């Protein structure tokens with residue numbers, strides 16, 4: 001089975017694209033959602049977070065105190081890196097055991113920071129969803145009801161599209177010029193072909 005990473009900047013439409021792959025029957029692992037879940041359910045991870053950041057980052061009922069953790073790591077690159085160094089391996093493990101249970105020719109791993117976290121190294125291929133900044137800003141303002149400044153601030157924290165284009169194997173342009181569905185279907189067929197080559201080589 002092929003493992004395919006999919007990423008894109010905020011508002012690029014990566015989740016929308018993933019839903020289109022799901023319609024083709026392809027399972028998608030949403031790394032950011034899984035990370036949030038694991039921070040509440042993976043006991044090894046929970047204990048290492050408590051050890052690193054203190055018991056106060058968990059509520060009395062055992063759930064993560066997201067606000068408190070955000071306050072602790074806010075604007076502190078070192079602590080944020082520490083948190084990521086605990087969460088990423090847990091997500092890696094979870095993705096591996098999840099993918100073993102899937103029965104499709106390939107699976108997708110959606111992650112906002114696929115390249116930044118090194119998750120791309122765990123994938124056979126990577127897809128980047130791109131979209132011009134003005135369209136992304138408009139989409140996020142309308143989806144999240146936030147200000148333009150807030151969206152720009154979030155965008156500035158991410159690796160630029162220019163850099164990610166160099167790193168990705170496939171690009172999906174969600175720029176309202178090229179139709180999205182034909183691009184997804186084309187790529188789906190290409191990935192099916194690539195997975196049959198891999199299966200033949202593995203046999």
Ligand code: ATP
Nearest residue numbers: 008009010011012013014015016017112139143174
């Ligand atoms: P984030 O990183 O913030 O989670 P994302 O890359 O997953 O964003 P989506 O949530 O898929 O982006 O898309 C952002 C918003 O734009 C959503 O409300 C989505 O419905 C809308 N959108 C995405 N692509 C299109 C499109 N081609 N046409 C119209 N609306 C779109």
